[in-house]
Amino acid sequence: xxxxxxxxxxxxxxxxxxxxxxxxxxxxxxxxxxxxxxxxxxxxxxxxxxxxxxxxxxxxxxxxxxxxxxxxxxxxxxxxxxxxxxxxxxxxxxxxxxxxxxxxxxxxxxxxxxxxxxxxxxxxxxxxxxxxxxxxxxxxxxxxxxxxxxxxxxxxxxxxxxxxxxxxxxxxxxxxxxxxxxxxxxxxxxxxxxxxxxxxxxxxxxxxxxxxxxxxxxxxxxxxxxxxxxxxxxxxxxxxxxxxx
Amino acid sequence: xxxxxxxxxxxxxxxxxxxxxxxxxxxxxxxxxxxxxxxxxxxxxxxxxxxxxxxxxxxxxxxxxxxxxxxxxxxxxxxxxxxxxxxxxxxxxxxxxxxxxxxxxxxxxxxxxxxxxxxxxxxxxxxxxxxxxxxxxxxxxxxxxxxxxxxxxxxxxxxxxxxxxxxxxxxxxxxxxxxxxxxxxxxxxxxxxxxxxxxxxxxxxxxxxxxxxxxxxxxxxxxxxxxxxxxxxxxxxxxxxxxxx
DNA sequence: CGGGACTTTGACTTCGTTCAACCATAGTGG
DNA sequence: CCACTATGGTTGAACGAAGTCAAAGTCCCG
Numbered sequence: 001x002x003x004x005x006x007x008x009x010x011x012x013x014x015x016x017x018x019x020x021x022x023x024x025x026x027x028x029x030x031x032x033x034x035x036x037x038x039x040x041x042x043x044x045x046x047x048x049x050x051x052x053x054x055x056x057x058x059x060x061x062x063x064x065x066x067x068x069x070x071x072x073x074x075x076x077x078x079x080x081x082x083x084x085x086x087x088x089x090x091x092x093x094x095x096x097x098x099x100x101x102x103x104x105x106x107x108x109x110x111x112x113x114x115x116x117x118x119x120x121x122x123x124x125x126x127x128x129x130x131x132x133x134x135x136x137x138x139x140x141x142x143x144x145x146x147x148x149x150x151x152x153x154x155x156x157x158x159x160x161x162x163x164x165x166x167x168x169x170x171x172x173x174x175x176x177x178x179x180x181x182x183x184x185x186x187x188x189x190x191x192x193x194x195x196x197x198x199x200x201x202x203x204x205x206x207x208x209x210x211x212x213x214x215x216x217x218x219x220x221x222x223x224x225x226x227x228x229x230x231x232x233x234x235x236x237x238x239x240x241x242x243x244x245x
Numbered sequence: 246x247x248x249x250x251x252x253x254x255x256x257x258x259x260x261x262x263x264x265x266x267x268x269x270x271x272x273x274x275x276x277x278x279x280x281x282x283x284x285x286x287x288x289x290x291x292x293x294x295x296x297x298x299x300x301x302x303x304x305x306x307x308x309x310x311x312x313x314x315x316x317x318x319x320x321x322x323x324x325x326x327x328x329x330x331x332x333x334x335x336x337x338x339x340x341x342x343x344x345x346x347x348x349x350x351x352x353x354x355x356x357x358x359x360x361x362x363x364x365x366x367x368x369x370x371x372x373x374x375x376x377x378x379x380x381x382x383x384x385x386x387x388x389x390x391x392x393x394x395x396x397x398x399x400x401x402x403x404x405x406x407x408x409x410x411x412x413x414x415x416x417x418x419x420x421x422x423x424x425x426x427x428x429x430x431x432x433x434x435x436x437x438x439x440x441x442x443x444x445x446x447x448x449x450x451x452x453x454x455x456x457x458x459x460x461x462x463x464x465x466x467x468x469x470x471x472x473x474x475x476x477x478x479x480x481x482x483x484x485x486x487x488x489x490x
Numbered sequence: 491c492g493g494g495a496c497t498t499t500g501a502c503t504t505c506g507t508t509c510a511a512c513c514a515t516a517g518t519g520g
Numbered sequence: 521c522c523a524c525t526a527t528g529g530t531t532g533a534a535c536g537a538a539g540t541c542a543a544a545g546t547c548c549c550g
Contacts, residue, residue, distance in 0.1 A: 017335070047479065065389045068475045073389040087382075090262070090375045095382045095480045119371065122364050129374045130335045136381040137332075137340040143384060144310045144318040147391040147436030151538065182496065191392030196538055198498060214547085230313045234292065235340045396506065427528060441506055443530060459515090 005032055005107035009055050012081060013127035015241045023121045030113045037100050044085055044098040052108045054084040059104030060180060063087075064188065065096045074189035075139060077162065077181075081169050086128050087135070089114060102180050134237045141235040146191040149230065154190040155200045156229035159210065163219060164233050168241075180215045204228070250277055250352035254300050257326060258372035260486045268366045275358045282345050289330055289343040297353045299329040304349030305425060308332075309433065310341045319434035320384060322407065322426075326414050331373050332380070334359060347425050379482045386480040391436040394475065399435040400445045401474035404455065408464060409478050413486075425460045449473070 010027040013019060019027075034057075037043060044050050046065065056078050063076040075096060078084055088094050089111060118125040138161075145157050159179075166177045183201070184194040192200075204210050209225040211218045219225055255272040258264060264272075279302075282288060289295050291310065301323055308321040320341060323329055333339050334356060363370040383406075390402050404424075411422045428446070429439040437445075449455050454470040456463045464470055 063385070065385060067389060067393050068477075071393040073392040075385040075388045087378060089378070090371065091378055091382070091482055091485060093479060093482070093484070095482070096385055119367050122367060122370060125367060125370045125374065126335065126364065129370065129377065132374065132377050132381060133332060133334075133336055136377060136384065137336070139381065139384045139388060140308070140310060140320040140341055143320045143388055143391060144312060146388060147318045147433075148312050148316040183498095184496080188392075193539055194497085195499090195540080199538090202498080232313075234338060237336055237338070237340070239338070240336060429528080438507055439529085440508080440531090444506090447530080 004028070005034060005055065005057060006030055006109075008057065008081065009083075009107070009109075012055075012083070013124060013131075016130040017123050017127040018242070019121075019123050019127065023123050026117045026121055027124065030109050030117060032107045032109045035106050035108055036103060037106065038103050039100050042097050042099040043104075043106065044088070044094050044096075046094050046097045048094050049092055050085050050088045050094055050111060052110050053086060053089065053114045054098075054106040054108045056080055056082045056084050057105040057107055060101040061098055061104055062101055062181075062185065062189075063096050063098050072188045073191070074185060075142070076135065077189065079162075079165055079169065083128075083131060085111075086114075086131055089118070089128065101185065130240065134240065137235050137237060142189075151190070151192050151196055152200050152203060153229055154192065155186065155197055156204060156209065156225055157231055158186065158190055159204075159217065159219075160226055160229045160231035160233075161236070163217070164236060164238075168238065176216065176218045178216055249273070250279060250300065250302060251275055251354075253302065253326070254328075254352070254354075257300075257328065258369060258376075261375040262368050262372040263487070264366075264368050264372065268368050271362045271366055272369065275354050275362060277352045277354045280351050280353055281348060282351065283348050284345050287342050287344040288349075288351065289333070289339050289341075291339050291342045293339050294337055295330050295333045295339055295356060297355050298331060298334065298359050299343075299351040299353045301325055301327045301329050302350040302352055305346040306343055306349055307346055307426075307430065307434075308341050308343050317433045318436070319430060320387070321380065322434065324407075324410055324414065328376060330356075331359075331376055334363070334373065346430065375485065379485065382480050382482060387434075396435070396437050396441055397445050397448060398474055399437065400431065400442055401449060401454070401470055402476055403431065403435055404449075404462065404464075405471055405474045405476035405478075406481070408462070409481060409483075413483065421461065421463045423460055424462050 006028045010024040013027065014024065043054055058080055061078040061084060062074045064072050064074045066072050084098050084106065118128055145154050149157065162179055163177055167173055183197045187194040187197045190197065201212065205212065208220050209228065211220055251273045255269040258272065259269065288299055303325055306323040306329060307319045309317050309319045311317050329343050329351065363373055390399050394402065407424055408422055412418055428442045432439040432442045435442065450457065453465050454473065456465055
C-alpha cells in the first residue's frame with residue numbers, strides 16, 4: 001500500500017471509464033481518512049443515512065440484509081479494491097448493511113466530496129454508474145443462484161465467483177486463495193444452513209473439485225467445478241474493465 | 246397517452262433528480278420509435294448487445310435469467326413508466342433478458358442518443374444512476390426474499406411490492422389491481438414451483454389477506470398481508486421520488 | 491491448557507417438489 | 521352455436537432435498 005489511497009480510487013474508476021488527467025486530479029484531491037475496522041463494527045447500517053463512501057483497501061467485507069425475524073441474507077461480497085458505498089451515494093436511507101468479515105483497511109471519503117467531484121466530472125459519474133451496473137448484474141446472478149440452483153451448485157458457484165474475482169486483483173490464481181468466511185456466512189450468502197454448506201463443501205472435496213485447509217481453498221479441477229456450478233463469468237463484465245496499467 | 250413519449254421519460258428522470266429546462270429539452274429531442282411487442286418477442290436477449298433503450302409506456306414486462314438446464318429466474322418486474330434497459334447502457338453484453346408478459350407499448354431510443362444526452366447533462370446521468378440504484382436495491386430485497394423467507398412470505402411479499410409500486414402510478418389503489426402473471430411466472434420470480442405458488446395463494450385467500458378473480462387481485466387486509474410478508478417498503482426508496490406535478 | 495468459536499457427523503423432520511389427474515376458461519373452426 | 525383444444529389453475533399423494541437438533545471433534549487464542 002505504498003500508493004496513495006485516492007490513487008487506488010482513481011485507478012479503479014479509470015478502469016471503468018477512461019478518465020482525463022483533470023478527472024483523476026479531482027479524485028486525488030478528495031479528502032480521505034484511513035481507518036481500520038474490525039468484524040462486528042459495521043461500516044454502513046441499514047436505515048441510517050451514510051455520510052461517507054469507503055474504498056476497501058484491504059480485507060473482506062459483506063453486504064447484508066436482515067429479515068424481521070433475524071435471518072440474514074448476504075447480498076454481496078466485497079474484495080480488496082471494491083467501493084463500499086457508492087450504492088447509497090444518492091439515496092437517503094441505506095437499504096442494507098456493510099460489515100467487515102476480517103479486519104479491513106478502508107479509505108473513507110465524505111459523501112459530499114464524492115458527489116461534488118462526480119457532478120463536475122461526467123466521466124467520474126459515468127464510472128460510478130458502471131460500477132453500480134456491474135454490482136447489479138452480480139446480484140441478479142445471485143438471485144438465479146439462490147432461486148434456481150441446488151445447494152451443491154450454489155456453493156460451487158460462489159467459490160467460482162470469488163476465485164475469479166480474486167484472480168483479477170492478483171491476490172489469487174485460480175488454484176489457491178484465501179476465503180476467510182465461516183460456513184455460517186457462506187450459508188447466509190447462498191440461502192442455506194451452515195450444516196448443509198459443510199456437507200456440500202465436503203461433497204465438492206470428495207469428488208475432487210476443490211480442497212481446503214482452514215480457509216485456504218484450492219481448486220483441484222476448474223473445469224469440473226465450473227461444470228457443477230453452471231458458472232459462466234459473463235455476468236461479472238470483466239471485459240468491461242480496461243487493463244491495469 | 247396523449248403525452249409525447251419522451252415527455253414521459255423526461256418526467257420520470259426529473260422525479261429522480263431535478264432536471265433543468267435544458268436537460269428536459271435534450272431528452273425530448275431524442276429520436277424515439279413507438280413499438281408494440283407481444284409476449285414471446287423479447288426486448289433484450291441475454292448475451293446480445295442491446296442497441297437501444299426502451300421506456301415501458303404500457304403493459305407488463307419481466308427481466309429474467311436462465312440456468313444452463315433451462316430453469317428461469319425472474320429477477321425483476323417492470324411496470325408502466327419503468328425504463329427497460331438503462332442496465333446495459335454502458336455494458337457490452339446483456340446479462341439478462343427482458344420480455345413482455347402482456348402486449349407492451351414501448352418507446353425505443355437508440356443507445357447512442359441516451360449516452361450522448363447523459364454525457365452532456367450531468368443531471369440526466371445522475372438520474373439514470375439513481376434509477377439504477379433503486380433497481381439494485383430492489384434486487385437485494387428479492388435476494389433476501391428468495392434466500393431467507395418461507396414460500397408463504399415470498400408470495401405475500403411479491404404481492405405487497407407490486408401493489409405498492411402500482412399504487413404510485415395510480416393504476417391501482419392498495420385494494421385492487423390487475424397482475425397478469427401466470428402462477429408459473431410468479432414461481433419463477435419467487436424461486437418456487439407453480440404448484441406451490443398456487444397453494445400459497447389459496448392459503449393467503451383462506452386467511453383473508455387477499456382475494457382473486459382471474460388476475461385481478463384485491464387486498465382484503467393490508468396489515469395482515471404486510472405482516473405475513475415481512476414487508477417494509479423502505480427498499481423501494483419512494484421517498485427519493487419527487488411528487489408528480 | 492482451558493474456553494470459545496467453528497466444523498463435522500448422524501438421525502430425524504419438514505417444507506416444498508414432483509407427478510399426475512382433473513377442472514375452468516377462452517379462443518377457434520366447423 | 522357448439523364441440524374441440526390449449527393454456528392455466530387446483531388438488532392430492534408420495535418423495536426428496538435441505539433443515540433441525542444434538543453431540544463430538546478441531547482449532548485457535550489468550
